[in-house]
Amino acid sequence: MFVDFFYLLKKVGIPVSPTSFLRLQKALNMGLVNSVDDFYTAARSILVKSERYFDLYDQVFAHRFQGVELKEPEAIEISEVARALLEEWLKNPRELADLLGIKEEDLSKLTPEELLQYFLDRLKEQTEAHHGGKKWIGTGGTSPVGHSGYHPGGMRVGGVSRNKSAVKMAMERRYRDYSQEGPLTESQMGEALKRLRNMVPHGPKDRVNIDETIYETMKNAGEIEIVFDQSLRDRLKVILAIDNGGWSMDPYIGLVQTLFNYARAQFKELKTFFFHNTIYDYLWEDPQRRSKPFPLDELPRLDPETRFIIIGDASMAPYELLSTDGSIYVGERSGKPSYMRLEFIAKTFPHSVWINPVPPVEWAYTRTILHIQEIFPMFELTLDGLEKAVGHIMRKN
Amino acid sequence: MSKEIQNRKFKGGSKYVLDEELAKIVNISIALEMPLLLKGEPGTGKTMLAHAIAEALQMRLIVLNVKSSMKLIDALYQYDTLTRLNDSRFGDSKRDVSNIEDYIKMGKIGQSFASDERVVLLIDEIDKADTDFQDDMLDVLDQMEFDIIEIDKTIQAKNRPVIVITSNAKKDLSDPFLGRCNFHHIAFPEPDMMRKIVEVHFTGIDKELLDSAVRTFYRLREIKGIEKKPATRELINWIRALRSDPDFRVKDLVKGEVPFLGILYKKSPDYAVAQNAVGRFRA
Numbered sequence A: 001m002f003v004d005f006f007y008l009l010k011k012v013g014i015p016v017s018p019t020s021f022l023r024l025q026k027a028l029n030m031g032l033v034n035s036v037d038d039f040y041t042a043a044r045s046i047l048v049k050s051e052r053y054f055d056l057y058d059q060v061f062a063h064r065f066q067g068v069e070l071k072e073p074e075a076i077e078i079s080e081v082a083r084a085l086l087e088e089w090l091k092n093p094r095e096l097a098d099l100l101g102i103k104e105e106d107l108s109k110l111t112p113e114e115l116l117q118y119f120l121d122r123l124k125e126q127t128e129a130h131h132g133g134k135k136w137i138g139t140g141g142t143s144p145v146g147h148s149g150y151h152p153g154g155m156r157v158g159g160v161s162r163n164k165s166a167v168k169m170a171m172e173r174r175y176r177d178y179s180q181e182g183p184l185t186e187s188q189m190g191e192a193l194k195r196l197r198n199m200v201p202h203g204p205k206d207r208v209n210i211d212e213t214i215y216e217t218m219k220n221a222g223e224i225e226i227v228f229d230q231s232l233r234d235r236l237k238v239i240l241a242i243d244n245g246g247w248s249m250d251p252y253i254g255l256v257q258t259l260f261n262y263a264r265a266q267f268k269e270l271k272t273f274f275f276h277n278t279i280y281d282y283l284w285e286d287p288q289r290r291s292k293p294f295p296l297d298e299l300p301r302l303d304p305e306t307r308f309i310i311i312g313d314a315s316m317a318p319y320e321l322l323s324t325d326g327s328i329y330v331g332e333r334s335g336k337p338s339y340m341r342l343e344f345i346a347k348t349f350p351h352s353v354w355i356n357p358v359p360p361v362e363w364a365y366t367r368t369i370l371h372i373q374e375i376f377p378m379f380e381l382t383l384d385g386l387e388k389a390v391g392h393i394m395r396k397n
Numbered sequence B: 001m002s003k004e005i006q007n008r009k010f011k012g013g014s015k016y017v018l019d020e021e022l023a024k025i026v027n028i029s030i031a032l033e034m035p036l037l038l039k040g041e042p043g044t045g046k047t048m049l050a051h052a053i054a055e056a057l058q059m060r061l062i063v064l065n066v067k068s069s070m071k072l073i074d075a076l077y078q079y080d081t082l083t084r085l086n087d088s089r090f091g092d093s094k095r096d097v098s099n100i101e102d103y104i105k106m107g108k109i110g111q112s113f114a115s116d117e118r119v120v121l122l123i124d125e126i127d128k129a130d131t132d133f134q135d136d137m138l139d140v141l142d143q144m145e146f147d148i149i150e151i152d153k154t155i156q157a158k159n160r161p162v163i164v165i166t167s168n169a170k171k172d173l174s175d176p177f178l179g180r181c182n183f184h185h186i187a188f189p190e191p192d193m194m195r196k197i198v199e200v201h202f203t204g205i206d207k208e209l210l211d212s213a214v215r216t217f218y219r220l221r222e223i224k225g226i227e228k229k230p231a232t233r234e235l236i237n238w239i240r241a242l243r244s245d246p247d248f249r250v251k252d253l254v255k256g257e258v259p260f261l262g263i264l265y266k267k268s269p270d271y272a273v274a275q276n277a278v279g280r281f282r283a
Helices: A003-011 A018-029 A036-047 A051-066 A073-090 A093-100 A104-109 A112-131 A166-172 A186-194 A210-219 A247-264 A296-301 A318-322 A338-348 A360-365 A367-375 A383-393 B002-007 B020-032 B046-056 B072-076 B081-090 B108-114 B131-143 B175-179 B191-201 B207-221 B232-244 B250-255 B268-282
Strands: A199-208 A228-234 A237-243 A269-275 A282-284 A293-295 A307-311 A352-356 A378-380 B036-040 B060-065 B077-079 B104-106 B119-124 B145-148 B153-156 B162-167 B182-186
Touching (some): A018 A036, A018 B020, A036 B020, A293 A296, A338 A367, B020 B036, B020 B046, B046 B119, B060 B108, B077 B145, B104 B108, B108 B119, B207 B250
Parallel strands (some): A352 A378, B036 B162, B060 B119
Antiparallel strands (some): B145 B153
16 A cells, blocks of 8 residues: 555655664554644654655645645646635635636536546646647736635635645645755754864874763772873864955845855855956955955965855856956956856865856856866755765865 | 554644644654653744643653753662651651662653653753753653663653753754654744744734734844844733733734833843834834
């Protein structure tokens, strides 16, 4: 029973273990699960071990128990759209009945699930027709989507009622924001960055380990035996270089600033620099990039173990990266093209990454991104990408 | 045992507003005898849940506050060598120096095992400890026994405690650890839920105050660029402060005034950002 559900979870990438599946069986055998709702809750708490997978779980659950289409992003989008439209229309059942081409009385006889299914089927027809160039189902009115729309049969859509069926809850995709591909929130970012901590014993053995001393002394039949330890210190130095210039980075500035706020507390030493589009002879310590230049040639004086993290969209006109005086600022033209400067940084700091807020699917279409990718390992600015980037720079070699 | 469980289902505590979904998960975890791992933002009531379970099932609650420097042995038992050394030198206590067992003190996990009745064991903020601690601890909780090396004795749990583990997601927990727990993530409560939570804490609170305070609170949570958003605990304290201030009028909140902002934002950069944003509420 439910074996294919289990395999489906595995297939979409949720790490589910056979042990936990057996445990779910045990719960079923104990009579703890008496409805689909119970099953939804029980299976999730037993099988899924991180809120990051809750959204995927919701999708699989809705697919398995309601036949909602899975994985094709379009289908998911449609059901999202459908739900929103349905909510809208349920305020006016007559209009809905008209649009679906059934009588209002018939409409009231359908269960909410049937109604939604019927509606989805119709929508699918509509999408196909849409490709043919015909008009899509229009939105009925401009009033904002509210909570307590009603169905002639008494259905309640959305809102805060806890009497919703599990399938519908799953379809709401409440956990979308927690999913791995979801947008980054401040606290998630903190979580990912905190993994950059690297506590190592450092310095002389100058701390008395009292517990060990007492223990060893007792073992020594009361003859005092003092044990010394090194103290633990976070030795990690980090340089963050942020592209804060130009409209192409504008949408990400807020995100990046939060990243800063979080980063500050994390490390032994953190230097932040700014640049515009790409790096030439100077990095800037002030966000306005005017008063505090930091010559690139000074970088080798810093600890080569420093982690160098560049955050930028790497999107610019190719000549800015490749030409010998590509900088859009005249004062910065020393004759070395920017890509050589970047290679210089990558060589100076073996632990370096480029974090890009542009989604990876678009990387292949921007020449400068492709080029920079050859110099720095590039990761996307999502929780997943940030984790991978952190994993990359924390590697020992 | 299972009959006893059937009779003792968790339905919520007097100061805790229980989510139906969470109630199911708690009951399943108790029945399956699995530790329940709770994750979620600070202030979503992870710790309070354990208190509520203990209250509802009328069991004693034992709290193990995990610290980053903690070793597993501290949670199990302590061999008080210092007292023994002292006793052996001065010999003025009733303890028998030759009997090591007299110098073994139970840690929190040890206490929960040794207790004659079933207890609720709350392991708070497990993510503070390192991975070894976590894995080793789950071994102990799995086996329901541990050895005291010094006296070569095995302590077995008389009753399997109801175990609740909380995590603030500071670090990821290891896979073997997760594999042995049931998991739930407590989302931040919706405004309606929050109203209920506030009502539980302030019985008979003025409706107008409740509505505007909760509305202002959620508005404040929307402010961007805040490191530590105000959570339930801050809201409760804030309302307490509002109620005790004789000069406070509910209308001020509606107008966009937010008194006692310092109760909601405790970090100075956050406070500055919030104060700035609140200034715009009035406009």
